[in-house]
Amino acid sequence: MEGRSVVLLLTLALGVSVLSGCGRDRLVRTDDSQPPVIEPDVERREITVPKIKKSDFEVGIFAGELSVEDFGVNTVSGATLAYHLSEKFFLQLDAGRTTAGLTSFERLSGAAQLLTDAEREYSYYNVQVGYDILPGEGFFGKKRALNMATYLIGGVGKTKFAGDDRFTLNLGLGIRLMPLDWLAIHADVGDQIFDIDLLGKAKTAHNIGAHVGVTFFF
Amino acid sequence: MRRWWLVLSLCSLFVAATAAGAERHYREVAIADPYIDLHTGPGVGYPIFFVAERGEQIQLLMRRTDWFKVRVPRGQEGWVHRDQLKTTLDPGGEEFNLPEPGLEDYAARRWEFGAMYGDFGGANVIATYAAHSFTPNLSGEVWLSQSIGQFSDSSLATVNVVHLMYPDKRISPYFTLGAGAITTHPKATLVATVDRTDSLALVGAGIRMYLSRRFVFRAEYKAHVVFTSRNENEGIREWKAGVSFFF
Numbered sequence: 001m002e003g004r005s006v007v008l009l010l011t012l013a014l015g016v017s018v019l020s021g022c023g024r025d026r027l028v029r030t031d032d033s034q035p036p037v038i039e040p041d042v043e044r045r046e047i048t049v050p051k052i053k054k055s056d057f058e059v060g061i062f063a064g065e066l067s068v069e070d071f072g073v074n075t076v077s078g079a080t081l082a083y084h085l086s087e088k089f090f091l092q093l094d095a096g097r098t099t100a101g102l103t104s105f106e107r108l109s110g111a112a113q114l115l116t117d118a119e120r121e122y123s124y125y126n127v128q129v130g131y132d133i134l135p136g137e138g139f140f141g142k143k144r145a146l147n148m149a150t151y152l153i154g155g156v157g158k159t160k161f162a163g164d165d166r167f168t169l170n171l172g173l174g175i176r177l178m179p180l181d182w183l184a185i186h187a188d189v190g191d192q193i194f195d196i197d198l199l200g201k202a203k204t205a206h207n208i209g210a211h212v213g214v215t216f217f218f
Numbered sequence: 219m220r221r222w223w224l225v226l227s228l229c230s231l232f233v234a235a236t237a238a239g240a241e242r243h244y245r246e247v248a249i250a251d252p253y254i255d256l257h258t259g260p261g262v263g264y265p266i267f268f269v270a271e272r273g274e275q276i277q278l279l280m281r282r283t284d285w286f287k288v289r290v291p292r293g294q295e296g297w298v299h300r301d302q303l304k305t306t307l308d309p310g311g312e313e314f315n316l317p318e319p320g321l322e323d324y325a326a327r328r329w330e331f332g333a334m335y336g337d338f339g340g341a342n343v344i345a346t347y348a349a350h351s352f353t354p355n356l357s358g359e360v361w362l363s364q365s366i367g368q369f370s371d372s373s374l375a376t377v378n379v380v381h382l383m384y385p386d387k388r389i390s391p392y393f394t395l396g397a398g399a400i401t402t403h404p405k406a407t408l409v410a411t412v413d414r415t416d417s418l419a420l421v422g423a424g425i426r427m428y429l430s431r432r433f434v435f436r437a438e439y440k441a442h443v444v445f446t447s448r449n450e451n452e453g454i455r456e457w458k459a460g461v462s463f464f465f
Binding site: 056085091127134137149 | 371
């Protein structure tokens with residue numbers, strides 16, 4: 001019995017001291033004129049997750065030979081921009097230009113000119129969809145292997161030739177060699193198909209070209 | 219044209235320079251699967267040349283489509299498909315969470331670019347556009363189109379306001395109003411022709427379908443009224459379809 005009252009008294013005393021202690025603490029804290037006893041000296045850590053660089057775009061230049069139907073084979077050059085949608089599919093914008101040569105009629109007759117110099121300018125742009133077939137490695141000698149892929153490509157575009165814009169259908173086949181992850185070398189052949197009625201009769205012209213290009217992924 | 223070549227070659231140089239750029243910090247993950255395959259290139263067709271084991275820390279160097287170029291602690295670098303990285307762990311022990319654009323991102327998109335092909339009053343038309351979303355329903359679009367016909371070609375530039383009816387649904391119809399200018403170039407084989415530029419107004423309707431990732435299929439009909447200098451206006455109907463991607 002006595003022991004229990006002692007415990008009770010002690011509990012009471014403890015409670016009072018704790019409460020008064022809290023009270024004093026509260027008093028101290030409300031006193032703004034005093035500097036805080038302990039300066040917090042912990043710097044917050046900034047955690048930044050590094051971003052993963054994407055490289056789905058491919059930009060480059062090409063040069064080659066383009067056979068302009070009836071107007072000879074001429075050197076063509078241009079630029080491409082591609083966006084890789086998935087492992088297999090890509091979209092490609094390309095543009096190029098060449099100057100058409102003489103028809104055999106013009107060459108044989110001597111003076112007669114079918115087109116002015118400005119009309120001989122052959123320029124085009126295309127919007128195409130490509131599909132990678134046959135991806136794999138190609139070997140140079142015994143030890144060096146390069147990543148490569150063969151692709152089919154097709155699309156529509158505009159060709160300016162003989163003073164007119166012509167709606168053009170494109171079909172092609174290319175090889176992409178990748179010596180580095182950001183560098184590719186292309187070799188491709190393609191057919192640019194449009195209707196033309198320049199030489200007296202309307203016909204569908206097939207302009208077949210072969211190109212070599214270099215592109216950078218970014 | 220020459221200026222274009224200059225810009226393009228400068229771009230190429232810049233790209234080459236950044237590609238060869240300085241050492242940087244890469245994101246690291248720990249392999250949780252028993253092993254992952256490293257391919258020599260970003261595709262299933264490229265052979266597997268190395269296998270990294272569970273528990274190894276790998277650095278994610280870059281990404282191309284669904285493939286990630288990684289570096290393993292022993293220094294080898296190769297390409298891993300996203301599916302195998304899904305079960306790897308961040309330094310915090312959390313599963314490596316790779317946010318892929320989905321339907322929610324489609325609904326919250328800000329910018330969109332696309333290309334379409336179709337028929338413009340009997341002529342072939344190739345069109346490109348850029349769009350900015352002001353609200354989920356309402357967006358503004360700038361279109362540049364080129365149509366190539368039998369007797370004349372034309373270039374169009376229009377500004378459009380588009381109202382999308384169900385922005386959070388996979389498939390939604392939309393309506394559009396716009397105005398712009400059309401330049402018509404008659405074919406050179408026709409006699410005594412001159413180019414002419416007229417203003418035009420248009421009304422249209424179409425349908426959009428979210429495909430996957432960042433891609434949207436879109437098909438539309440537009441009725442144009444060209445305010446010509448002749449006594450009567452000219453009406454041109456346009457049908458086209460194409461694919462766009464958004465950011």
